[in-house]
Amino acid sequence: MTPALEKLVAHFASLPAIGRKSATRLAYHVLEMDDDAVRAFAESLLEVKQATRLCTVCQCYSEAEVCHYCADGTRDAGLLMCVEDNRALEAIEALHEYRGRYHVLHGVISPIDGIGPEQLKIKELLARLDGSVREVIIATNPSVEGEATAMYLGRLLKPLGVKVTRLAYGLPVGGTLEYADNTTLLKAIEGRTEV
């Protein structure tokens, strides 16, 4: 393999979930692409970094100073959904059901990775709780870290007089009891609702 190819393989392999074999395949694919397509790809990499910043209100990735969710006057400003990252925000948006605002934490508390509350956008969240927000929905992932972050935020926000809720745990729709893991099943029993 040529030095330039080796270098490109290393770049691809440094991306998440791309091993050396896939990286090699991708690098060879680049070699077979048109010059123009490769140039456009390279420019797109640079452009995404230059054009993207954090919304000064909700901290989501945005090209404008204030993102279009925060700028949208028809969305309920009294309802904030706290998500770990932009991908979670987009999963919620794709439902076309939620009409409140967001707050992107950019991570979760994870002592093992050296990530404490001060590395997350919590200061920015507190700054938004000026009395206009009546409910914060904590929508961190159903992982140990997501749960710890939800607990931390609950303890932090409740004394401020804001309602704090958490997305429901339970059986995934379409699943079967037989294949549900024990924790999910216990959570589904705990959280049972009246028919």
Next chain:
Amino acid sequence: MTPALEKLVAHFASLPAIGRKSATRLAYHVLEMDDDAVRAFAESLLEVKQATRLCTVCQCYSEAEVCHYCADGTRDAGLLMCVEDNRALEAIEALHEYRGRYHVLHGVISPIDGIGPEQLKIKELLARLDGSVREVIIATNPSVEGEATAMYLGRLLKPLGVKVTRLAYGLPVGGTLEYADNTTLLKAIEGRTEV
């Protein structure tokens, strides 16, 4: 998602074996990379195209006019292994056993994709058969197209008085008869060797 992100997602998704979900994950990862790392990645994409050409002898990817396999005087110039692409060449090289030369076809005959012999580096292969080559090993993949290409090359090269061989089919080492597919099993019986 911002327009710049959408564009980068589309670029990643155009690569082989990367779906939209993975492409989105990669694009967000790029946003979280250092500026310098992203710049190096973009430059590496451009560099690989600029620095790489085809070896004028064996047609493998090379930075020099003649690649280091062809320039290596200790390799047997009488033995040519024909491979589909550079990845196959590297798989053979990784064995550290083969000491002949290579010829990279850059594809296989595939009428369904509109690829005929004239799109492959066969003219360049014929030009190398000046009497100094005693054996051509056809090492195309064990696929329908690889097989058809091997047959085509066999018919083309044999009349030129060169020995033409094909990699052996048989049971993969470490496999079990039980899990071998019928074609492989039949080939293993056909190609049985004396103990």
